[in-house]
Every structure is written in C-alpha cells, then in structure tokens.
Amino acid sequence: MAQTVLIDGNEAIARGAICAGCRAFFGYPITPQSEVGEYMSRELPKVGGVFVQSESESAAIYMLFGGVLAGERTMTSTSSPGFSLMQEGISWMAEDEMPAVIVEVMRAGPGIGTGGQQGQTDYRQITKGGGHGAYRCIVLAPYSVQESFDLIQFAFHLADKYRITVIVASDFIVARMAEMVELRTLSFEPLPEKEWALKGKSRKGGRHTIIMGGAFGHGGPQRYYPHMMEKYQQIVDSEVRYDTYKTEDAEFLLIAYGSSARMAEEVVDMARDEGIEAGLFRPITLWPFPEEAVRETACRIGKVLVVEDSPGELVEDVKFAVQGKVPVHLLGIWARHVPLGPGYWGGGSGIIYPERILEEVKKLI
Amino acid sequence: MNREAVTKEKICTAPKSKTGMPIMHCPGCHYGIIIRVICEVIDEMGIEGDVVGLTSVSCSGPWAYSFYFDSALCPHGRSPAMGTAIKRIHPDAIVFTVQGDGDLGAIGLGCFMNALLRAEKLTTILLNNGTYGMTGGQMSPTTLLGMRTTTTSEGRDYRVTGFPLHAAELVASMKGVAYSARCTVHTPANFQKAKRAVRTAFQKQIDGVGYSFVEFLSACPPIWGVSPVEALKFISEKMMAEYPLGEFKNVDSIL
Incomplete structure (x- = not known):
C-alpha cells in the first residue's frame, strides 16, 4: 500500500x-x-x-x-x-x-x-x-x-x-x-507518443511539425468545428463522472460539487438522523455535465436542492438537465453563516454550514 | 548557337529549409528576403534539425508554413513566453521568435522584456516596418515622428503618442543579452551583413551565452504609400536616420 x-x-x-x-x-x-x-x-x-x-x-x-x-x-x-x-x-x-x-x-x-x-x-x-x-x-x-x-x-x-x-x-x-x-499512483491505458511535439525535427525522425491554428490547420471552420464536435461527443459519451451518496431510497435530493458537496454530504446523514431520507448527487466532471444521470435521479426523487457557494450557476445546468420536470431550488452564497456587513473584512467571510443547509431541506420537504 | 552547347549551372536556389510555400507578401515587402536570410543561415549552419521557429500574429504569421522545420504560429506578443518553455524543456533545441514591431513593442513588450530579464537563451528577430501592416497601417511603437498613419492622420506627434521605440539599443542595455544588432536587406551588401548578424545571434544561443536579438528595418510600400523602389530610399534616408544600423552588443559572457 x-x-x-x-x-x-x-x-x-x-x-x-x-x-x-x-x-x-x-x-x-x-x-x-x-x-x-x-x-x-x-x-x-x-x-x-x-x-x-x-x-x-x-x-x-x-x-x-x-x-x-x-x-x-x-x-x-x-x-x-x-x-x-x-x-x-x-x-x-x-x-x-x-x-x-x-x-x-x-x-x-x-x-x-x-x-x-x-x-x-x-x-x-x-x-x-x-x-x-x-x-x-x-x-x-x-x-x-x-x-x-x-x-x-x-x-x-x-x-x-x-x-x-x-x-x-x-x-x-x-x-x-x-x-x-x-499517495497512490494511478495507472491508465497507455497512450501514443506525441509525434507533433516541437523539439527540433532531428529528435523525431526528421519529420517537422507546423502548428498553425486549428481553424487554419484543418482547412477552415467548416472542417475544424465538425472535427472538434466529434471529439467533444466522444468525451460526453465516455467520460462523464459523478458520485452519489444514499440516493437509492432518498426522498430529497441535494446536488452540489466541490466543498459545497462536502457540506451537503454531511447534511445527508444529519437529515437522516431526523427521519428525512436525503441523498446527494455530486458531479465530478462539470463538463461533460452528467446531464442524464441528474435528470434520472432528480425526476425519480422529485425534490431537488442545489447548494453552491455562488449566486447560482450550477443550478442552471441542473435546471437544463431536468427540463422543468421537477422544481429545482437553490441555496446560494447568501446562506453563509456570517451575515453580510459593511466591514471590508467581515463582508467577504463565511461559508454555508451544514446546519443552514439542513434548515433549508426541512423548509422544502 | 547549338542549344545543346549551353551549359546550365544552377547558381541560385531556394534554401533547403524553406518549403515550397509561395511568399504571399505585398509587392516590395522585404519579408520574403528576410525569410531567405533566416533559411540560408540555418542551411549554412546545418541546424535545421534543431530549430524551432515561432511566428507571431502579424504578416509574418504564415511563415510557419514556409519553414521546413518545427514551427508554430503564436498568439499576439506571446512568443517569448512560449519560447521560454520550449527552450527550458529542450535546452538543445535552437528556439527563435519572429515578431513585428507591434507584436514585440506594444502588445508583447511585457512578455519580451521579462524574457530578457530572465536571460532566456532565445533568439528574437524583430521586423520593424514602422506600422501595423496587417490591420491596414495604424501607428505602431516604431512609427517615425511626423509619419502619417491611419491613426495619426496629421503625422505622429510626440506630444500625443510619445517617441519611437529603439528596440536594439534597449535590448543591448539588458544584462542578460549576448547579442543585439540592427540591419536591413535593402541592398545586397546589407543582405550579407544581415546574414552575419542572424548567424551570430544563433551562435550565441548555441553557445548558451544569453539572449540574442536582430532587428530588421523592413519596407512596407503599400502602407508607406510609396513604390517598392522609393521604399528603399525611405529606408536609407528616413528609417536609418532614426534607427542606425550596427551591432549594439556582442559579448561572450553575460556575467
């Protein structure tokens, strides 16, 4: 180990x-x-x-x-x-x-x-x-x-x-x-050599590389964009990553990423201690966004609260994913524990504590 | 005369390190000649396999297509930063940037000066034609005082725009610089001098001395509003009066 x-x-x-x-x-x-x-x-x-x-x-x-x-x-x-x-x-x-x-x-x-x-x-x-x-x-x-x-x-x-x-x-x-x-070293599938790298052509079998900008290099936007869209689609098809915590039997769904997901994860257990069957959906790839999984999970559970330390950005992707099929609520930056004050330092501080999130869950359940 | 008796000896050919890409510059532009200077020097030094050429957003951008060695078109003014990384990762490669006067002296001056401050072992070739050619002839940092451009229609006035940038002299004042010179290609003799300057600049990099820099005064007849022949006169009478030719620094150690 x-x-x-x-x-x-x-x-x-x-x-x-x-x-x-x-x-x-x-x-x-x-x-x-x-x-x-x-x-x-x-x-x-x-x-x-x-x-x-x-x-x-x-x-x-x-x-x-x-x-x-x-x-x-x-x-x-x-x-x-x-x-x-x-x-x-x-x-x-x-x-x-x-x-x-x-x-x-x-x-x-x-x-x-x-x-x-x-x-x-x-x-x-x-x-x-x-x-x-x-x-x-x-x-x-x-x-x-x-x-x-x-x-x-x-x-x-x-x-x-x-x-x-x-x-x-x-x-x-x-x-x-x-x-x-x-400190585990992860291993992945082997990848081909970067033959296109700029280092002097004598270091790569005499073949020189010209990096001229994608749109030029591909022969114009009509070729460049389809090429890129194909690549993006491949990524959407195979690299979406997310994690769920106790969503199987959940009656209330929290959606969050990064540190907010850390808070929300704790809220799941706090809520369950009080008899509210909460679950967490956590996107790991923000792009490609786990759109289908969000839709499926949110529509199955029905009650959705997005938590993010922001005026509301992730919530846009969630709303887009659920296509209006279930209401999506937001708990944002205004829910930080330090009230916004006039002070230069005080105004910026605070975080959204699990207790505050739980309060919101109870309000919506 | 018998046609068979005519001997055909090739006395001039395209440089080996230049691709077949046509030179697409305006009539009377000196950029094609400067491509030749660079490629002939690379051929003569036998360094084609080690060279990485970075071109910039300017009329010299498509030069990457003309080089038969590793090359890339860089964002406006940023080639010294990109060259820094390539050179640090591959210290044996010979990395040079080609930059216009706007690219190096305006949008990229910070990038360029910081690369000089770090004493990067790069070579920069500045193409000074006193204007933004590609965008249609606006004032650049090296526009001569009194010169009319599309953004100085009454002539460049130092009270409004300050004074022209003397890059070769500025570069020479920096401790991390091994070589700084200004040259032209407006006469055959100057073409040969320019080749010597570029060769010395590459050699300084190969020897690991420090930053090397060559500024070219280059004609832009359509923007200057003169014929290609008059442009040669403009270089010798006007440009060289403001920007004297010569070597401003040539040292074997920067310490």
Whole structure:
C-alpha cells in the first residue's frame, strides 16, 4: 500500500501532478493556491523538471502552451482573477488542441472579490469557456484532498488521451483543508507518443511539425468545428463522472460539487438522523455535465436542492438537465453563516454550514 | 548557337529549409528576403534539425508554413513566453521568435522584456516596418515622428503618442543579452551583413551565452504609400536616420 500523509489540497495537487509525470510548471503567485507553485519550485528540479515563476498569469498560460507544445506534461495553477487573465491562452490552446492541465482554485466574486477567501463563483466561466471561439475544456471538480491527488493524475491522462485542455476546479476550502492522503499512483491505458511535439525535427525522425491554428490547420471552420464536435461527443459519451451518496431510497435530493458537496454530504446523514431520507448527487466532471444521470435521479426523487457557494450557476445546468420536470431550488452564497456587513473584512467571510443547509431541506420537504 | 552547347549551372536556389510555400507578401515587402536570410543561415549552419521557429500574429504569421522545420504560429506578443518553455524543456533545441514591431513593442513588450530579464537563451528577430501592416497601417511603437498613419492622420506627434521605440539599443542595455544588432536587406551588401548578424545571434544561443536579438528595418510600400523602389530610399534616408544600423552588443559572457 502506498504511503499515507497528512497534506492540504494544494499540496495534493502538486504531488499528484508530479506523480502523473508532470515535469514543467509555470505560474504566478495568487491566493489561495500559491503553495502549489512553491511546492513545484522546490520539488520539480529534483526530478529533472522545469519551474519558471512567470511575470503574470497571461505569461504563465503561454509558458504552459509552450511547455505542452514541447511535448511535456505541463501544468499551471491559479485562482479566479488569474484564471480570467488566462482566457485568451486557453482559447488558443483549444484551437490547437493542446493537452494542457490548469488548476483553478476558486475564490469569491468578480474583480478582486474577497481577496482570496472561499467561493465557487467561477462555475460558468470554467465550464462554458471564458475565452472566445466556442470551445470546450474537460472540467474535474474534487471535493476532498484525496480526490485532488487522484483527479490531477486523471486530468493529465484525459488531456493526453483526447488532446484537450483539462481544468481541475478546486476551491479555497478543498485547497486549504488538510486530510490523510494515500499517495497512490494511478495507472491508465497507455497512450501514443506525441509525434507533433516541437523539439527540433532531428529528435523525431526528421519529420517537422507546423502548428498553425486549428481553424487554419484543418482547412477552415467548416472542417475544424465538425472535427472538434466529434471529439467533444466522444468525451460526453465516455467520460462523464459523478458520485452519489444514499440516493437509492432518498426522498430529497441535494446536488452540489466541490466543498459545497462536502457540506451537503454531511447534511445527508444529519437529515437522516431526523427521519428525512436525503441523498446527494455530486458531479465530478462539470463538463461533460452528467446531464442524464441528474435528470434520472432528480425526476425519480422529485425534490431537488442545489447548494453552491455562488449566486447560482450550477443550478442552471441542473435546471437544463431536468427540463422543468421537477422544481429545482437553490441555496446560494447568501446562506453563509456570517451575515453580510459593511466591514471590508467581515463582508467577504463565511461559508454555508451544514446546519443552514439542513434548515433549508426541512423548509422544502 | 547549338542549344545543346549551353551549359546550365544552377547558381541560385531556394534554401533547403524553406518549403515550397509561395511568399504571399505585398509587392516590395522585404519579408520574403528576410525569410531567405533566416533559411540560408540555418542551411549554412546545418541546424535545421534543431530549430524551432515561432511566428507571431502579424504578416509574418504564415511563415510557419514556409519553414521546413518545427514551427508554430503564436498568439499576439506571446512568443517569448512560449519560447521560454520550449527552450527550458529542450535546452538543445535552437528556439527563435519572429515578431513585428507591434507584436514585440506594444502588445508583447511585457512578455519580451521579462524574457530578457530572465536571460532566456532565445533568439528574437524583430521586423520593424514602422506600422501595423496587417490591420491596414495604424501607428505602431516604431512609427517615425511626423509619419502619417491611419491613426495619426496629421503625422505622429510626440506630444500625443510619445517617441519611437529603439528596440536594439534597449535590448543591448539588458544584462542578460549576448547579442543585439540592427540591419536591413535593402541592398545586397546589407543582405550579407544581415546574414552575419542572424548567424551570430544563433551562435550565441548555441553557445548558451544569453539572449540574442536582430532587428530588421523592413519596407512596407503599400502602407508607406510609396513604390517598392522609393521604399528603399525611405529606408536609407528616413528609417536609418532614426534607427542606425550596427551591432549594439556582442559579448561572450553575460556575467
């Protein structure tokens, strides 16, 4: 059995990445994920990897692009404002079908928001694409430290398997809480060599590569988009992931991801102690969204409450999935335990505690 | 004369590292000549197998199609960041960026300066034609004072837009730089000098000395509103007056 250690979500991401063969990291410090870069700066050189602290997130995303072009398993990590700065690069990498891995540790709000505290307010941006050009990225959302360690490994595999950018959507709580983690190296099906990597043609049998942009490279949008849609459909057909907790006999369904799913999971047991048969549906892939499974589960149970630390973004995908067949309720960022006050610091704090969620469940049952 | 008696000796051919892609630039544009400079140097140095060429969003973007070696079209102004990663991951590769004056001097100046600050072992080729050619002739960081463009219709006025960017001199002032030069291809003699500059720049990278940089003054006749021949005169009389040719730094160690 692999070694078990007590680490936080940020370190789990960094360790998991190295475990998955990530050998290049480019990033810019931003709360609450600077520890990922710190760990990489210390540990990557020990395994022959490359670490560069970039001058900004807009540079980091292009270093990531360059690293992926060079054929290396490459990663960057950032938080909400930095993720916004990266959107142009993500769009470009989508066009060139670059197998990049990006970690997005969400904080709250637009702009500087709360300056680095908890939030899940980037769901729409991460899942629908914040850049131009109607592209898709696979999005994986861990809800524990162990899952952070596992999903980052899976992210590198998926990126290379489909030649697509994969975003691991963490949040402040998942990133900053410490849990016991089994440092297990996951194994996946073998993948072909990256013959297209830019490294000088003498290093790949004399064949040179031209990376000219997807739409140009494929001979125009009429060819590019069908090619991409076929790939996206393959991913939708085979990579949807979700988890359920006590939904089999449930009479009330909670739907949540990331740290909110962690709270909601506890609510399931609390509710059951009080005689309410609650269950949890937790999307792990935010894209592809587990649309059919959500529809089936929600329609079977009938009463649905979405919990997210946001004004309501995941709830849109849930509503779309259930197609109006059952009512969908939302408990959002306003349900945090610290009431919104005038103070600079007080206004941003708080989280949605299980007790508050339970209160809402009782109201709706 | 008997046709059979005529000897045909090939005295000029396309560079080996240049693909058959036609040069698609405007009449009188110097970009095609500069492609030739780069490819001839790569052929002569025998480094085609090690080279990675990064082109930019500009008229030089499609050059990636012209190179018979690894190449990519990079987002606007970002090739030094992408080159940084490729070079760090493959230190034995020879990585160069080709950037326009807007790409390097405006949108990508931060990226470029930070790559210089990090003393990356890259080579950058700047194509300075004093305007945004691809978008139809707006003012660029290297537009000459007094020059009319579509965004300076009364001529560039330093009180509104500041002064032209002297990239080669700026680059030479940076500690991490091994080589910085400015050249032209508007005469055969200058073509040969330009080849020497590009060759030296690649050699500095191969020797691992530091960043190397070559700026080309390049004609853009349609945007300048002159004939290809008049454009040569414009380079020697106007452009070279503002942007003197020469080597501004050439060192064997950056320490």
